[in-house]
Structures are given as C-alpha cells and as structure tokens.
Amino acid sequence: MSVITDKVKCNGCGGLDEPQCVKVCPGDLMAMGEDGKSRIRYTADCWDCMACVKACPRGALETRLPYQLALYKATLKPKVKSDRIEWTLIDIDGEKEEFVIRTL
Amino acid sequence: MAFDPKDIETQIVEADVLIIGGGTAGCLAAVEAREKDPRLKVVIVEKAHIDRSGCLAAGMNAINAYLHPGETPESFTAHVRADALGLIREDVVLASAREINTAVARVESWGLPILKDGNGNYAARGRWNIKINGERLKPIIADAARRAGADIYNRVNVTDLLIYEGRVIGAVGFGVRDGAFYVFLAKSTIVATGGTAGLYRPNNPGSAHHKMWYPPFNAGAGYAIGIRAGVEMTSFEMRFIALRTKDAIAPTGTLALGFGAPQVNAKGERFMQTRFGHAGGDGAATPLRVYGPTLELKEGRGPCYLDTRGLSAEDVHRLKASYLDMYPGIVLYWAANGIDPSKEPVEICGTEPYVMGGHCQAGYWIDPDRSTTLPGLFAAGDVAGGNPYKFVSGAWAEGIIAARSAVACAASVGAVKHDDKCTVALRARVFAALERFEKVGDGVAPFEMEERLQKVMDEYAGGISTFYEMNEERLLVALKQVGKLKGQVRYLIAGDLHELMKAHEVIDRIDVAEVLVKHLIHRKETRWPGYQTRLDYPDRDDQRWLKFVNSRRGPDGMVEMLERPYMQIVPGDRYLPPA
Numbered sequence A: 001m002s003v004i005t006d007k008v009k010c011n012g013c014g015g016l017d018e019p020q021c022v023k024v025c026p027g028d029l030m031a032m033g034e035d036g037k038s039r040i041r042y043t044a045d046c047w048d049c050m051a052c053v054k055a056c057p058r059g060a061l062e063t064r065l066p067y068q069l070a071l072y073k074a075t076l077k078p079k080v081k082s083d084r085i086e087w088t089l090i091d092i093d094g095e096k097e098e099f100v101i102r103t104l
Numbered sequence B: 001m002a003f004d005p006k007d008i009e010t011q012i013v014e015a016d017v018l019i020i021g022g023g024t025a026g027c028l029a030a031v032e033a034r035e036k037d038p039r040l041k042v043v044i045v046e047k048a049h050i051d052r053s054g055c056l057a058a059g060m061n062a063i064n065a066y067l068h069p070g071e072t073p074e075s076f077t078a079h080v081r082a083d084a085l086g087l088i089r090e091d092v093v094l095a096s097a098r099e100i101n102t103a104v105a106r107v108e109s110w111g112l113p114i115l116k117d118g119n120g121n122y123a124a125r126g127r128w129n130i131k132i133n134g135e136r137l138k139p140i141i142a143d144a145a146r147r148a149g150a151d152i153y154n155r156v157n158v159t160d161l162l163i164y165e166g167r168v169i170g171a172v173g174f175g176v177r178d179g180a181f182y183v184f185l186a187k188s189t190i191v192a193t194g195g196t197a198g199l200y201r202p203n204n205p206g207s208a209h210h211k212m213w214y215p216p217f218n219a220g221a222g223y224a225i226g227i228r229a230g231v232e233m234t235s236f237e238m239r240f241i242a243l244r245t246k247d248a249i250a251p252t253g254t255l256a257l258g259f260g261a262p263q264v265n266a267k268g269e270r271f272m273q274t275r276f277g278h279a280g281g282d283g284a285a286t287p288l289r290v291y292g293p294t295l296e297l298k299e300g301r302g303p304c305y306l307d308t309r310g311l312s313a314e315d316v317h318r319l320k321a322s323y324l325d326m327y328p329g330i331v332l333y334w335a336a337n338g339i340d341p342s343k344e345p346v347e348i349c350g351t352e353p354y355v356m357g358g359h360c361q362a363g364y365w366i367d368p369d370r371s372t373t374l375p376g377l378f379a380a381g382d383v384a385g386g387n388p389y390k391f392v393s394g395a396w397a398e399g400i401i402a403a404r405s406a407v408a409c410a411a412s413v414g415a416v417k418h419d420d421k422c423t424v425a426l427r428a429r430v431f432a433a434l435e436r437f438e439k440v441g442d443g444v445a446p447f448e449m450e451e452r453l454q455k456v457m458d459e460y461a462g463g464i465s466t467f468y469e470m471n472e473e474r475l476l477v478a479l480k481q482v483g484k485l486k487g488q489v490r491y492l493i494a495g496d497l498h499e500l501m502k503a504h505e506v507i508d509r510i511d512v513a514e515v516l517v518k519h520l521i522h523r524k525e526t527r528w529p530g531y532q533t534r535l536d537y538p539d540r541d542d543q544r545w546l547k548f549v550n551s552r553r554g555p556d557g558m559v560e561m562l563e564r565p566y567m568q569i570v571p572g573d574r575y576l577p578p579a
C-alpha cells in the first residue's frame, strides 16, 4: 500500500510553498525528499484514498496496493479535468478499461 | 534540530465560534454560523487540510440518509430505530431528520452532481439513499466554508479542550507543520472530529494495516478530549462493525443496494433468507447483516460472498465507475487479482470494530440542539451520540443544528476569560513525546503502543479473531491491560511533528478504548449481535436494558458509569421498520 513517485515527472511543484500532494494528504504522509521530489513517509500508513494522485499537476504519482493484497501489476490512473475525471485502468493481463466520470 | 520547549512559539487565536475538525459536519457548521451572523469570527481547526480530510477524502457515491417523497421525519426515525434494534435517541434523530433534505439541497446548489430519474426526482438507491457523483464532495463543501468567510487553520492537531470555571472556552493543539502551540479562545465550541478507527487489530497486517474502511487518521480525538474533560458519553458499546469486501475493505452498499447482490455462503446458500428470514433476510437490520456471515464463518460455512454473478459486463463497468467516486482501491484490487465480479462472487468480511456515531450511536450525550453536558460545547457528526444512521447528510444536518446553537450561545456570553496556568500544563503534555525523544532518546514509538493496544482489544474485547464475541472475564483482562498502557503514555517518543501527531493519536485511542471496555462490561445483555455479542448474556433483555449506558470520567481519572432512560416518541413496534 503506497504511493510511488515518478522522479522524472515530479518537480516538487517548484514555486509553491507546499507541493500539492503534501498539501492534501489526509494522513500527513507525503513529504519533500532531500532531492526536491515528493515521497511517502511510511508506505504502510497510506489509506489509498488517491487524493495525492489526483492533486498532482504532472501525473507523477501512482497508487500501488500492497503486494499481500494485489499481484504485480495493475495500474489505475486518473486525469483530472475541470468538470470530470478520466480514469485509465490496466489489469494484470494488460487489458485496458476507461471511465469518464463527471465531477461538476 | 535540538528541541527546547522554551523555543516553542505560542499562537493565540480568538473566535466567536470554534469548530474542531473541518470535515463533513464541520464545514456545514461553518457555513451556517457565518450565514446566521456574518459579524461572527468562525474558526475551523483541522489536523489535515479541509480540501481532502476525513471520511470524504476519496469522495462519495451516495447519500445514505434522505427522505424521498412520501417519507416523514417520523417514518425515518422509525426506520432508524428498527435498524438500531429498538434503542435510539428519538428526539435527537427527529431533529436531524427535519434538516436532512434542505442540507442536501444546499450542497447540490454548491455544485454537487446528484443523479436524477426520468421525472427529475433524485435517483433512489434503496429506500433512504440517493446516488451522487461525489468525487469532489469534500472540495465542494470546503470551498463553501471558505466562501462563507470562515478562518481556517489547516494542519493543527487539537489535543485538549480548554476549560475555565466549568465552561468550555476553546481548545489547544499544535501545528503539524510549524510546531507552534495553538491556543484557541472561543465563546462557543463545536467538536466535529469524526469517530475512531485503529482501536482493534485491523483486517490486514503489516504493509496493509491501513487498508481499512474508516479513515485511519480519524483516531478518536473528539471523544478523547471530551472524556478527559469529564463530558458525558453514550453508547460506546454499540460498536460499528462494517460488512465489507474482503482484503480491500470497500463498502458493500454499492453492491447490495446499488446492484441487488444477495449474500451467499460457501455452499451457495442464501443464509440471510434461511437463517434470518424472520428478521428481514438480506434486508435485515444492519447489525444482523454482519452477524449473519460472521456466524457462517465461525460454523464452517465460509467463505461468504455477495453474489454478483448475475451482473452483465455493462453492469460491472458501471459498478467500477461507482466505486471510483468513493473507494478507488477496490477497482485496482480487482484488476490486480484478475477478478471479474460478473464471473465470480465478491468475498465479504466484517471489519475490525470502530467506535463512531455515524452508522452506530457512540458519542457525546447531546440534547436535540446538539449541546453536550458541558456548557459552551456542542457536538456534530460521527462524534455525536444517540443518532445512528446519519451518514453524510445527517452529519450535515447535525453540523447545521450545532452551529445555530453555538451562535446563540456565543451571543449570550461576554469576553472569554482564561487562566494561563491551565495552558502551561497542557503545553507540557502536548510536547512531552518530542521532549523525551530529545532528552532521553529511549522510549516507546507510537506505532509500538498502537500495536499493543490493538492486540489487547482484539483478543480480550471482542475483535475479529474472536468473531467479535466477549464475556466479562475477558473484558476485565482488557481493562487491566489498557490501564497499564495508560501508565506507559509518558514513555512515548516522537522524533518529528508527524510522529508527535501519531503519539497523540495513540494517546487518544487509549482513552477511547478504556471507556469502550467499561461500556461493554456494563451492558449485561446482547442488544446488537455482532456489534456487541455477550456470550455470558446472549439474549436481548428489554425489561432491564432498554436504556442508555453512559459514562463520565471524573477528576480522579476514574470512569463512572451512568444509566439514562429511553423515551419512545414515534409510536409503533420498535423492532419493525415503518410500513
């Protein structure tokens, strides 16, 4: 159970006092690393709410369920638009499923 | 950075109305207070950030308490009473039932998409529910609180109420980012911190220990600050054990109500019909719907499932979309494990027991106006007692009612007087774990203490490992062990402010656990099978126990038990849902 940071995409929200993921995490789990990129303090403490993944302006974060519960590997990625979220789900066999859900 | 308590800055914040916890109830309370009187300074203090804090962090896909055309506050109350097996605060439930629909309309006007049927009415999902696209529900109500002009203090963790001459005059806490000591002085205070998760050993160990349904960050602070201040609490023994999907611990209402999936055991038997048909089968009262599968497991007829095999591929797509609005982890879990709910049924389980007043009724003993037993203090949301089945919309209703009362209270008191001596002692308590880390180094990490508490509660106070069952002797062991942990709190160490927050979470959980065990010992009947299964008193006993079990911690630290009468207001059979 954890959040993985893509170190290439993450720029630490340069210019902001606090990166978006650090700002929104309900458990105060996202923090800035010494490399100027965000990271999760304790992987086991994540609730998988995906608030940080959705808040990231560069799509640099990914929720990965703990291996004891979920095999390697499936991905679920949201793209947040002004009035909707576009989700892309890829399952363990590589099958893709897309969802568009209104938010306003 | 070497820690020196002398270097800690003190921030004093004055308010007319202080709201502790900027969640579902807290945000609506802030809007109502400012609308009632725009001259008032309304302050929200929140341990996280109000945009994504608490239960609503991931979103919601339904509003689970709504009065559709034809229903009345009385029919709603009769339903809630039957679902809680005949014992609720009818006056308190009626008061919020009268506010639910207007609260929902208000939030819709701020931009919440509510699904409509062909006639333009809200789309029903069951008798008391409506469907929403609520992924942004939290940012929507947080924006409303900001627009209303509330002053918001994010990332400040409240640790104690401030009391002067028998009245609540605010609260204290610490900045999770800036490390300051915060003193909030207020004419009236609303506590809205949600309920408690993490008291018992959770479903999944280690790397998945926070894969729980109730937010692990709602650690019972609101109860604990009230307990420490001697405020009267009710019904902690009505624990909430949720029926959830196994492993991912996702809500099952989406499957059962939204898609009509019945419960089946390993033999394919619809055991809720065969064994609980007299009590309503798959539509039985909520405690029975978790007690049923628990018995199947115990008696060797597990695993149990929600039978989703009738769903079409299109249904499954809609089902996943519905979960993405509220609990995206289950969608990822199915994808990672190659599970297709139309081909295999979804395995279910009970969660670890939570203490919360949103589904059950643990919490502050309140009047219909949401005042607690301590002057100047009001309670709303999952932390308020006697009012189960409130969910999102009941929490809003309760926030609104509490705000009206808090505004009236603020108008009736003059300038807030306080005593520095009191804040000095609290300040030492707030930073003790940081100080010990700096000065002594050796001690107990918050997660270690949490783990021990959870083990004790699981094994002796009716956790998952004992099928939630308990008896007096085991409960007495739990009480003794929790008492010992209270004495260990002074050894907690915290290397940074995040750890300090974790230290306070476990301190609060221990105070909640002690009161919970006392309540479990006191009620000598089984009122809510599953939630409160007393092996030594297996039957319901209306003659002796149709009443509330309450408690109050005295200045000597002892928890005193009290009993309060039940009053029936809505006529009818208390065990039957309304016609």
Ligand SMILES: Cc1cc2nc3c(=O)[nH]c(=O)nc-3n(C[C@H](O)[C@H](O)[C@H](O)COP(=O)(O)OP(=O)(O)OC[C@H]3O[C@@H](n4cnc5c(N)ncnc54)[C@H](O)[C@@H]3O)c2cc1C
Pocket: B020, B021, B022, B023, B024, B025, B026, B045, B046, B047, B048, B053, B054, B055, B056, B060, B061, B062, B063, B064, B065, B156, B157, B158, B159, B192, B193, B194, B195, B213, B214, B215, B217, B218, B219, B220, B221, B222, B251, B326, B327, B358, B359, B380, B381, B382, B383, B390, B391, B392, B393, B395
């Ligand atoms: C996963 C999940 C799904 C749900 N789905 C639905 C649904 O679809 N429909 C429905 O009607 N209901 C649903 N519910 C129930 C509903 O969300 C809750 O009953 C309701 O949100 C409770 O509101 P609250 O204000 O009491 O708590 P919350 O909204 O959790 O607010 C409590 C706030 O207090 C803050 N806080 C806690 N401790 C402190 C402290 N020490 N100092 C400062 N702040 C603090 C928290 O960070 C949080 O912001 C769901 C609940 C969960 C957990």
